[in-house]
Amino acid sequence: MTNVYLAEQQITQSPDSIVSDMNGEKVMFSIASGKYYNLGLIGGRIWELIATPTTARELVEKLLQEYNVSRTACEEQVDAFLRRLHQESLIEVRNLEAHR
Amino acid sequence: TNKKEWQVPTVEMLDVSE
Numbered sequence: 625m626t627n628v629y630l631a632e633q634q635i636t637q638s639p640d641s642i643v644s645d646m647n648g649e650k651v652m653f654s655i656a657s658g659k660y661y662n663l664g665l666i667g668g669r670i671w672e673l674i675a676t677p678t679t680a681r682e683l684v685e686k687l688l689q690e691y692n693v694s695r696t697a698c699e700e701q702v703d704a705f706l707r708r709l710h711q712e713s714l715i716e717v718r719n720l721e722a723h724r
Numbered sequence: 725t726n727k728k729e730w731q732v733p734t735v736e737m738l739d740v741s742e
Contacts, residue, residue: 660737661736663733664736693730
């Protein structure tokens with residue numbers, strides 16, 4: 625998982641968002657950007673898992689326990705998902721390397 | 725077995741006017 629985005633960085637939800645659960649899908653409003661997003665079912669689960677700071681590595685391990693998906697596919701798709709969340713400023717990232 | 729079905733996680737931006 626060395627090439628996965630944010631693999632060794634701590635990720636958590638940005639506090640500047642209002643989230644609603646709609647039939648299992650997470651729909652959210654970003655106060656900062658004024659935009660609305662739908663994270664869907666899996667995205668919603670990932671959102672729940674980053675309610676407390678976690679690394680992408682830990683996140684993938686939890687998802688592999690819950691879902692029927694290969695490690696490679698999970699890593700690649702979670703990687704792309706986290707990139708998008710970061711682009712939209714929906715997550716906060718802390719570099720663990722700076723604290724070692 | 726007993727694992728949930730996986731779907732590609734996406735970030736869909738909603739057009740609120742629609």
